[in-house]
Each structure stands twice: as C-alpha cells, then as structure tokens.
Amino acid sequence: MSKFDRYMLSQFLILFSFFALILVAIFWINRAVILFDRLIGDGQTALVFLEFTVLGLPKLITTVFPIAAFAGSVYVINRMTSESELTVLQATGSGPWRLARPVFVYGICVAVMLSVLTHFLVPMAKAQLTQREAEISQNVSARLLTEGEFLHPSSKVTFYTRLIGTDGVLRDVFLSDRRNPEEGMIYSASEAYLVRNGDGTTLIMVDGLAQRLSSETNQLSTAKFRDFSFDISALVSNSTEEYTSVDSMVTPALFTDWTALGERVDITQGTIAEEFHARFAAPLFCIVAAMIGYATLILGGFSRFGVWREIVIAFGLLIAIDGIRGTLEGVVRSDPSRWPLVYLPSLIGLILVLAMIWQTAHPGWLRRLRRAKVAA
Template identity: 75%
Template sequence: MARLDRYMLSQFLLLFGFFALVLVALFWINRAVLLFDRLIGDGQSALVFLEFTALGLPKLILTVLPIATFAGAAYVTNRMSSESELTVLQSTGSGPWRLARPVFVYGLCVAGMMSVLSHFLVPMAQGQLSQRETEISQNVTARLLTEGTFLHPGENVTFYTRLIDTDGVLRDVFLSDRRNPDEGVIYTAAEAYLVRNGEGTTLIMVDGLAQRLNRDTKRLATAKFRDFSFDISALVSKSAGRRISVPNRTTPAFLTSWDQLSEDSGDSLGTIAEEFHSRFAQPLFCVVAAMVGFSTLLLGGFSRFGVWREVVIAFGLLIAIDGFRGALVDEVLTDPSNWPLMYMPVLVGTILVVAMLSVASRPSLLRRRRRGAAA
C-alpha cells in the first residue's frame, strides 16, 4: 500500500473511531436511562442492569456503524479539501479513481467489522438477552418485592404490599386471584413471607382474611386464617421448550433446510430470507456509505468556505438509499424469492458512486458547469 493510501486510511479510521464512540455513547445513554428505570423499578440489582447493557451494545454498535462510516469519510474529505490537500494531490496526477482507492479499503475494513457483528456477535448477544429477559420475567420473587405499587405478576393476578422490612417481611399484603372464571378470591394479610421451595416459590400469609366470590350465585364467602400458604410458582409460564427466533441464531444455522428452520423457530420463510440476506447487505452498505460521502464531496472542488453544501447532499442521498432499502423489506417478507431486492440499495449506491467519480474525472465538464452556474 502506498504512503498516500496509508495516510488517508489512517485518517478515515481515526475519525471513524471518534464518530462511532460518540454515537454509541449518545444512543447508549438514551437507552440506559429507560433500561435502568425498568429494571431497578422491578427490583433487579445493578449487576443485572450492567449485564443487560452489555448484551445490548453489539446491536447498538451495528446500528451506528454506517452513520459513523459516512461521517468519517465526509469529515476527512472536507478537511482535505479545505486545506487544499486534495487540490495538491490532483495536481500531481492523482485522479478521482486513484483517490477513491483508500476510501474503498476503508469501507471494506468497516464492512469486515460489521460482518463479524451481524453474523455472530449480535445474534449471540440477542439470544442471551432474550433468555435473560425470560428468566427475569419468571422471577416472581423479584417482581413481588416492590412496595407501595399494585403489581401484576401474572394474568388476572394483582399483588400489593404496603411495606417491606429490612428482614424481608411483607407488611399489609393484598392478593387478588381472578384466574378462575367462575370465582375470584382476594387474600389480605397483616404480614407475609416469600419462601423458596426448590424451583418453586410459596407466599406464606399470616393473620389474614380470604374472600371468595362465586360469580354464578353472586355469593361471597369469607374465612379468617392464622397462616395460609399460596403457591405462586404457577403465576408465570415455564421457559421449557422456548423457541429460538431467527434473529437470535448465528449465520451458520441458516445453512440447513429453511423449512426445518422455520418449523423450529416459528418464523416465516420470508423472515428467514430477509434476516439472512440483510446480514450480507448491511456490511456492503458501509462501503457504499463511505464512497458516497467521498465522491459527493469530491464534486464540490476547492472552496474557502468548505463543501458543507455537498455534505448535506451526500447525507440526503444516503438517507434516500437507506429509505429505499426499508421499502423493499416488505417485499421480501411477503415473498422469499424476492431476496435479490435486499441488495438493490447497494447496487443503486454503487451506480451513483461510479457516475459521480466519472464526472469528477472530467474537470473540463465541471468547469463548464460552474461557469454556467456563475453566469
């Protein structure tokens, strides 16, 4: 690799790392606040919050990589243009195609990072995250240890406790069980305890009252009790036999029969086709993002005021191409045989880049266009 290529590639990667770090931090703070409020509000520890945050980072990084790729390419190109570096390089015989070579290598480097994320790290992290969310949702003990709030640990079940002592005693407990359509039962107790019994959990209520309403006869029966045990293990369904969805599987899992994969995961063939081909199309889109940012700014030429107009145009082109990709996803979900449409935005972006570089390689055409605009 020539010294010019190494210089430009190092600048691109340096600015890419900066923009990626900033964007990930911004998105992470926004999501972390909501996640912290939800988990801590449900009685989870700070370690669970850190675990969920770490498992969500790969997908977050995957989302911001194309934006950081474009931002790095546009910023470096703008700086080199404003400092006349591009003008000097072009005057020494380096044409647009030659200058685009390190940009293409830069896009390939980011595409390689994104491929590792999309094919392996993100599915593995999402699969682990889904499993942990299921475990958290089935942790009835944690869901009941929230004082002063009416909670719904299961369908047609309401739980409330006024106060939780430091030794774990629940004061002034209210439990409404409406799972039986023929009758509803309300338990109130002065205090209660949560007791683990193997894999199950039992709520022991002391000095309370049970009120049973028969909906057919409209009769209410009450009974006082000194102590009463209520098995709350059945409030949440078990996770045995839980299906692993397609987004939570690594790419080698797609190399089997898709019909069998659809049966095992419960997802349609269109979902499988869209997920599989998007993992290849997204890294290629990073190459297009880098080339669009460079080639559009290259058309602007040298200006003491910079090429911010071209930056806005390049960003608009990138948004349009990405929006075009979103419109094609529905076609693939409906008919899996339309999977080539997933690569259409990459093809459109490539044609656009080739056209802009071809125009930039003809300076006489650009000068006539500028003179016409000035006139």
C-alpha cells in the first residue's frame, strides 16, 4: 500500500470513529431515557440500568456502523475535492479505479469490525441480556414495590398499593385475581407485607375484604378478614431453564441441522436462514455504503459550488438500498430457500458503484457512441 493510500485510509478511519461515536451517543441517549424510566420505575438499581445499557451497546453499534462508514467516506472525499487534492491526483494520472482502492480497503476494515460484532459480541450480549431479564422478571418483590400505580405481574392479575412506608409496610393494597375463569377474586386491605418463604413469596394482608364474583351465578360474595396470606410466587414464572434463541447464538453454533434447531427453539427455518445470512450480509453492506459515498461524489467531479447535490443523491441511494434490505427480510423468513435475496441489496449497490466509477473513467463514451452512429 502506497503512502497516499495509507494517508486516505487513516483519514477514513479517523472520521469513521468520530461519526460512529456521535451516532452511538445520540442513539444511546434516546434509548437510555426509556430504559432508565422502565428499570428504575420497576424498582431496579442504577447498577442494573448500567448493566443493561452496556449489554445493549453491541446491537446499537451494528445499527450505526453502515451510516458511520458512509458519512466518513463522504466527508473525506468532499474535503479532498474542495481542497483540490483529488484534482491534483487525477491530473498526475490517478484514475477513479486507482482512487477507489483505499476506499475499498476502508470498507473492508469496517466490515471486519462489524463481523466480530454480528458473529460473536452481539449474540453473546443478547444471551446475557435475556438471562438477566429472566432473573429480574422472577423477582416478584421488585415488580410489586411501586406505589401509586396499577401493576400487572401477569396478564390476569392487577396489583396496587397507595404508599410504601419506610418500614416496608404496604398501605391500602388492592389485588385482583382473574386467573380462574369460573370466578374472580378481589382483595383489599389497609396494610400488607411481602414475606419471603424459601423460594416463594407470600403477601400477608391485614384488616381487609375479600370479594368473590361467580361467573355462573353472577353472585357476589364478600368476607372480611383480620389477616390473610396470598401466595404470589405463581404470578411470575420461576423457571430456571435456560432460554435459547437464534439471535443469542454465536454464528459457529448455527452451522448445524436447522430442522432440529428450529424444533428445539420453536422457530421456523426461514427465520434461522435470515438471521444466519444477515450476519454475513451486514458487513458487506458496510463496504457498499463506503463505496457509494465515494463513487457518487467522484462522479460529480469538482465544482466551486460544492458537491451537496451528489451527497444528497448518495444518501438517497443508501436509504433506497437499505429499504430493499428491510423488505426482503420477510420474504426470506417465509421461504428459507430464498436466502440469496439477503445479499441482493449489497449486489445492487455494488453494481451501481461499478457503473458510476466506470462512467467517471469514461466520461465521453455516450457522446462518442452517438458520433459513431452518425458517422455510420
């Protein structure tokens, strides 16, 4: 690699790092606000919020990598064009194919980094995140210790407490249990306590009222109680079985019989095929994104008014190709034999890049073709 190639590659990587950092920060703040409100509102600590944030970063980074690769390519080419660096290079004999070499190497570097994320880091983080979510969902106390809000530990159970005292006493408790289709139960009490009982959790209600509504006779029965214990362990699944999903498995683990894998994780082969091939297609799309930024701007040439029109066109092409990629996901999931469609957006982008670079290298081919037709 020549000195000029190393110079351009260093500029690309520096700007890529800058744009990736900015985009990750923007997306992270947007998601962190929602995550913070949900976790802290459920009674979790700041350390849990920090853990969930770190585990969600690999997936977030994979989202911004193609955009950052495109932005870095466009910024460097635009700056070198406005400062006439590319004009000087072209005047000394460096054609568009020669200038595309450092851009292609830059795209490969980004693709390698994204490959490490998609094949290993993202699935590992997803698996750890799923495990932590399961552990938190089993913590009944954390899900019920939220005052002034109607909570739903399960689909047919509603819990409410007006106030939680400093001594841990729950004031003015309301509990609706509709799990039995033949009757509905409503419990209300002035005070309640959460008591750990081995692996289970019991809600002790004091000075309350129990109401039972029979769905057959449509009769309401009430009974006052001085103290009443209600086992709430069943409200949240306490299963400790390891949950496995395709997106939480590293890529080497997917080199197996997809039929057996689909039966084991209860998922279609189309979903497995889409997940597997998408991990290889995503890094290729980063190369295409970087090359689109270069090819579109180099096709526009030098202009004292700038290359903003070419930048808009390049961004539009990137959005259109990425839109095609999102559309084809459902097609592959419905029919796993159509997995080559996952690579179609990158192929379309590659064809556009080659066509634009060839047009830049042969600017007058259409005019010469018309003259040849007239002369004939």
